[in-house]
Amino acid sequence: MSLNLSSLKPAKGAKKNSFRKGRGHGSGNGKTAGKGHKGQKARSGAPRIGFEGGQMPLYRRIPKRGFKNRNYKEIVGINVSVLERFEDGATVSVETLLATGIVSNPRDGVKILGNGKLTKKLNVIANAFSETAKEKIVSVGGTAKII
DSSP states (O other): OOOOGGGOOOOTTSOOOOOOSSSOGGGTSOTTTTSOSSSGGGSTTOOOTTOBTTBOOHHHHSOOOSOOOTTOOOBEEEEGGGGGGSOTTOEEOHHHHHHHTSOSOOBTOEEEEOOSOOOSOOEEEESEEOHHHHHHHHHTTOEEEEO
């Protein structure tokens, strides 16, 4: 693209919206400044979001149940039997599980679980292992490494 007067643009972030509401009819947003005519919302000190004129607001009327743990981690579990599709001596990691389509979204991590049989020697790298999964991988001659 050639540089000429018609293609000049200000640097990114150099311009900001300096539109001033309520500065006369000529501005296109004068007089009521987009607040319409009269009413509570046209005046200063309009109520906060969720205010229902003194009626108990919906977010306080609805019952709250249970407990949401902020530190909850959603870990995807994969059985040892699924690892049979890899070749003998292969390295299995979260990336290879994604590439083969075994895992579509690893979320907070991948844990290898001990359900099923494993006959191939694999080097498995995951976020967590169950005791039985670790035993099965090591008994066949593979390694279980935690990320």
